[in-house]
Amino acid sequence: xxxxxxxxxxxxxxxxxxxxxxALLERHPAGLIRFITTTTRPTRPGEKNGExxxxxxxxxxxxxxxxxxxxxxxxxxxxxxxxxxxxLERLRKQEKPILIVLNTEGAQTIKSLVPxxxxxFIDAPEAELEKRLRARAGRDNELxxxxxxxxxxxxxxxxxxxxxxxxxxxLEQTIxxxxxxxxxxx
Numbered sequence: 121x122x123x124x125x126x127x128x129x130x131x132x133x134x135x136x137x138x139x140x141x142x143a144l145l146e147r148h149p150a151g152l153i154r155f156i157t158t159t160t161r162p163t164r165p166g167e168k169n170g171e172x173x174x175x176x177x178x179x180x181x182x183x184x185x186x187x188x189x190x191x192x193x194x195x196x197x198x199x200x201x202x203x204x205x206x207x208l209e210r211l212r213k214q215e216k217p218i219l220i221v222l223n224t225e226g227a228q229t230i231k232s233l234v235p236x237x238x239x240x241f242i243d244a245p246e247a248e249l250e251k252r253l254r255a256r257a258g259r260d261n262e263l264x265x266x267x268x269x270x271x272x273x274x275x276x277x278x279x280x281x282x283x284x285x286x287x288x289x290x291l292e293q294t295i296x297x298x299x300x301x302x303x304x305x306x
Contacts, residue, residue, distance in 0.1 A: 125217045125305050126234055127152075129298070130227035131242035132273040133197075133266045134252035136286040136294065137221045138172060140242060143295045144219060144302070152302075153211050155220040158184070161199035174204075192222075192229035197265055201226065217302065224276035238305055240298055241280035246270075248288050 129137045145154050158174040160181050169175045181200045185193060193202030203226065211218050222230065231237045244252070253266050277283055282301045286294040 126237040127217055127219050128227045128239045129221045129242055130224050132249055132270040134249045135242040135244050137242045140295055140298055141221050152219045153216045155218050157203050159201045192226045194225045196223055224273045239280040240282045241277050242284055242286055244286045
């Protein structure tokens with residue numbers, strides 16, 4: 121039995137990874153499974169536990185780290201993010217492609233653990249990324265840190281299997297490009 125493919129959407133903060141993932145899952149509910157990562161960050165308006173993330177306390181997350189529950193985890197923007205080992209194994213048994221949204225560090229880790237993972241790097245022009253990050257400033261006090269980290273995250277672009285540019289007002293085109301890439305992986 122062949123293991124299902126793992127598709128990671130990664131890229132800098134504000135590039136549109138979560139938006140693209142949400143659209144893909146809505147359009148292909150029977151063809152993709154969403155792997156939901158765990159985080160200690162507070163929910164943003166409109167987010168629900170178990171959809172974009174499993175939201176948890178720092179104490180609970182740290183217990184999971186000590187128990188080696190995560191196959192990858194990282195600290196980003198003063199919050200913790202991780203991917204549960206048992207959840208990945210459970211999803212792999214369903215024999216459908218698994219879609220994961222990770223930061224670049226998480227993408228590198230899963231690629232090293234599961235080399236057949238396909239990494240799609242979602243990027244945007246630098247000025248557009250900065251604009252998107254500034255628009256989040258009301259909900260996110262980490263603006264300067266995110267802008268600084270953006271350059272580091274974009275350096276991972278050359279290590280990705282595929283790169284898609286999410287230009288302003290071209291979200292539909294971005295989604296279609298990612299759909300076309302996923303179709304080639306089947």
